[in-house]
Amino acid sequence: MEPSHRWIEHTAELQLELHARSEAAIFSQAVLALRELLEDDGPVTGDRAERSVEVEATDRGALLAEWLAELVFLAETEGLVPDEARDLVVGEDSVTAVVVGRTSEPRHLVKAVTYHDLELHRDRDGWRGNVVLDV
Amino acid sequence: MSEPVRIDDTLWEIPADARDDMRVPARIFASADLLKAIRTDHSLEQLQNVATLPGIVDAAIAMPDIHQGYGFPVGGLAATAPPDGVVSPGGVGYDINCGVRLLAAPFTHGEIDARRRGALVDAIARRVPTGAGKGGRLRLSGSDLDEVLVQGPRWLVERRGVGTAEDVAATESEGRLDGADPDRVSERARERGAGQLGTAGSGNHFIELQRVEEVIDRETAAAFGLRRGQVTVLIHSGSRGLGHQVCTDYVRAMDAALDGHGIVLPDRQLSCAPLDSDEGRAYLAAMAAAANFAWANRHAIAHGIREAIAEVLGAGAADGTRQVYDVAHNVAKLEEHGGRTVCVHRKGATRAFPGQPVFIPGSMGTASYVLAGREGSMERSFGTVCHGAGRRLSRTAAKQQVKGEALRRELEAQGIAVRAASTKGLAEEAPIAYKDVDAVVRVVEDAGLAGRVARLRPIGVVKG
Numbered sequence: 001m002e003p004s005h006r007w008i009e010h011t012a013e014l015q016l017e018l019h020a021r022s023e024a025a026i027f028s029q030a031v032l033a034l035r036e037l038l039e040d041d042g043p044v045t046g047d048r049a050e051r052s053v054e055v056e057a058t059d060r061g062a063l064l065a066e067w068l069a070e071l072v073f074l075a076e077t078e079g080l081v082p083d084e085a086r087d088l089v090v091g092e093d094s095v096t097a098v099v100v101g102r103t104s105e106p107r108h109l110v111k112a113v114t115y116h117d118l119e120l121h122r123d124r125d126g127w128r129g130n131v132v133l134d135v
Numbered sequence: 136m137s138e139p140v141r142i143d144d145t146l147w148e149i150p151a152d153a154r155d156d157m158r159v160p161a162r163i164f165a166s167a168d169l170l171k172a173i174r175t176d177h178s179l180e181q182l183q184n185v186a187t188l189p190g191i192v193d194a195a196i197a198m199p200d201i202h203q204g205y206g207f208p209v210g211g212l213a214a215t216a217p218p219d220g221v222v223s224p225g226g227v228g229y230d231i232n233c234g235v236r237l238l239a240a241p242f243t244h245g246e247i248d249a250r251r252r253g254a255l256v257d258a259i260a261r262r263v264p265t266g267a268g269k270g271g272r273l274r275l276s277g278s279d280l281d282e283v284l285v286q287g288p289r290w291l292v293e294r295r296g297v298g299t300a301e302d303v304a305a306t307e308s309e310g311r312l313d314g315a316d317p318d319r320v321s322e323r324a325r326e327r328g329a330g331q332l333g334t335a336g337s338g339n340h341f342i343e344l345q346r347v348e349e350v351i352d353r354e355t356a357a358a359f360g361l362r363r364g365q366v367t368v369l370i371h372s373g374s375r376g377l378g379h380q381v382c383t384d385y386v387r388a389m390d391a392a393l394d395g396h397g398i399v400l401p402d403r404q405l406s407c408a409p410l411d412s413d414e415g416r417a418y419l420a421a422m423a424a425a426a427n428f429a430w431a432n433r434h435a436i437a438h439g440i441r442e443a444i445a446e447v448l449g450a451g452a453a454d455g456t457r458q459v460y461d462v463a464h465n466v467a468k469l470e471e472h473g474g475r476t477v478c479v480h481r482k483g484a485t486r487a488f489p490g491q492p493v494f495i496p497g498s499m500g501t502a503s504y505v506l507a508g509r510e511g512s513m514e515r516s517f518g519t520v521c522h523g524a525g526r527r528l529s530r531t532a533a534k535q536q537v538k539g540e541a542l543r544r545e546l547e548a549q550g551i552a553v554r555a556a557s558t559k560g561l562a563e564e565a566p567i568a569y570k571d572v573d574a575v576v577r578v579v580e581d582a583g584l585a586g587r588v589a590r591l592r593p594i595g596v597v598k599g
Contacts, residue, residue, distance in 0.1 A: 114229075115403035
C-alpha cells in the first residue's frame with residue numbers, strides 16, 4: 001500500500017486523513033500533506049533549509065498533532081516549506097527527524113492543529129491517522 | 136441526534152435528558168429555515184457536547200449563525216460558574232479575541248469617485264499586510280511586547296503615538312482584560328506574534344470599505360455617529376500566531392491534566408480545567424494577554440487605514456475618521472449574570488450588552504449589519520448575539536462552485552474593488568459559502584437580543 005492522504009469535507013476547517021503501511025510513513029505523509037497546503041497557490045521556490053525537530057506526547061494521536069504543529073510553527077516563523085523528513089525516528093512518546101525543505105513566503109491557512117477527532121492507530125491495512133486543522 | 140423542541144418563534148431546545156452526559160439543555164436561536172440548514176452538519180451534536188462541561192449553567196446556547204467547528208461549535212456560548220466550573224481554551228478558539236472594529240469616515244460614498252475608491256483600497260492593501268505569516272510594520276522589543284500584552288492598545292497610544300485615546304475608549308473592555316500575565320505566554324507564542332502586530336492574517340479575515348446603505352434605527356445610528364451614504368471601514372482580525380499558539384499550548388496542557396481533575400469529556404478538543412485551578416488560572420492570564428494583543432492588533436490596523444485615507448484623501452479626512460466601536464467574538468470573560476459571577480465563553484459570538492454597538496459581517500458582496508444590544512440578551516443569552524452569517528459550504532465545496540478570478544470580476548462589476556493575496560483564498564470566502572446574513576440578523580432581532588441599526592454594503596475588500 002502506497003502512503004496516501006486525503007482532505008475530508010468539513011464546514012469550516014480542514015480534516016486530514018492519512019494512510020500508510022507503517023507508523024513512520026504516516027509522519028512522512030503528513031509532511032507531504034502540509035507541503036500541499038503551503039503550495040496551494042502554486043509551487044514555491046526558495047533556499048534549501050534543514051531543521052532538526054523533536055516533539056513529545058503521551059499518546060499516538062497527540063504525537064501526530066504535535067508533529068504537524070511543529071511543521072506549522074516552522075512554516076509561520078521561518079517560512080519553511082517542508083519536502084521530506086529525514087532520519088525519522090518514531091519512539092514511544094517522541095518523534096525526531098531532520099525536516100528538509102525550502103524557505104519562502106508560503107501562503108498557509110493553518111492556524112493550529114486541533115485535538116478534535118484525533119486518531120493514530122493500526123487498522124486492517126496498516127496505520128491510519130486523522131486530524132482536524134483550524135484554518 | 137436528538138430532535139430540537141420548539142420553544143417559541145426563534146428558540147429551540149434539546150432537553151438535558153436527551154443524553155446521559157448532558158448537564159444542561161442545548162438551546163438554539165434560529166428560524167425553522169435556518170435550523171434546517173444548521174442540521175446538515177454536526178453543529179448540534181457539538182452543542183450537546185458543550186452541555187456536558189462541568190459547572191455549565193443554564194444551557195449551552197447557539198446563535199443562528201452556528202456551524203460545525205472542532206470541539207465547540209462556532210456561533211455559540213457557554214457560561215460556567217466558579218470555583219468548580221471549568222474554563223476551556225477550545226471554547227474561545229485558536230484565534231483568541233478574533234473580532235471586528237468599525238471606523239466611520241467623515242465623507243460619503245458619493246464624494247469619492249471610483250478612481251479614488253480604488254486608490255484607497257490599494258493604499259490600505261499596501262499598509263496592512265494580509266495573508267498568513269506576513270509581518271507588520273510595528274517592531275516590538277521583548278519588553279515592548281510584554282507591555283502590549285498587559286496594556287493592549289493603550290500602550291500604542293501612549294508610547295508610539297498610534298491611534299487615539301478616543302479609540303481605546305470606544306473598544307470593548309477598553310481594549311484591556313485584567314489579569315493578563317506575559318509570563319504565562321510561551322516563548323513560541325511570542326515568537327509567532329512579535330512581528331505580526333498590525334497585520335490582518337488569512338482565512339476569513341479582511342478589511343472592508345463600505346457605505347451605509349440603509350439607516351434602520353435613526354436615533355441609535357445618530358448616537359453611533361452613522362448616517363446614510365457615509366463610508367465605513369470594517370476590520371476583521373484577531374491575535375494572529377500569538378493567540379493560536381496560546382490556545383495550542385493550553386489545549387495540550389489541559390488535555391494532560393484531565394485525569395487529575397477527574398474530568399471526562401466526549402471530545403478531547405473540549406479539554407478544560409476548573410476556573411480555580413493552576414491550569415485554569417494560567418490559561419485565563421495567557422488568554423487575557425492574547426486578547427489584549429488582538430485589540431492592539433486591530434488598533435494598529437486602524438492606524439494603517441487612517442494613514443491610507445490621509446495619503447489618498449488628505450489629513451483632514453483621516454483625522455475625521457472615528458472609531459464607532461470594537462467587539463470581540465472569540466473570548467472568555469468573567470461577568471455578572473443573574474446575580475452571580477460566571478465565565479462566559481463566546482466562540483463565534485459577540486457580547487451585546489443593552490445599547491452596545493455590535494457588528495455582524497456578512498460576506499463579500501452581501502451586507503453587514505450594525506446592531507445595538509437589547510435587554511433580552513441579558514435575560515436570554517448572557518448578553519450575547521451572533522457574530523456573522525455563518526458558513527454553509529466547506530472551503531473545498533466553495534472552490535468547486537466558484538473560481539477566484541470569476542468572483543473577482545463579478546464583485547468588481549458590482550462596484551466592489553477587490554485586493555486579495557490569494558485567488559483561491561478569495562474563492563473559499565465566496566458569498567455562496569455563507570448563510571443569508573439578513574435571515575440571521577432577523578432572528579436575533581425577533582428574539583429581542585439586539586436591534587438592527589444600519590445596513591452596510593461593501594465597496595472595497597482587502598483580504599489575505
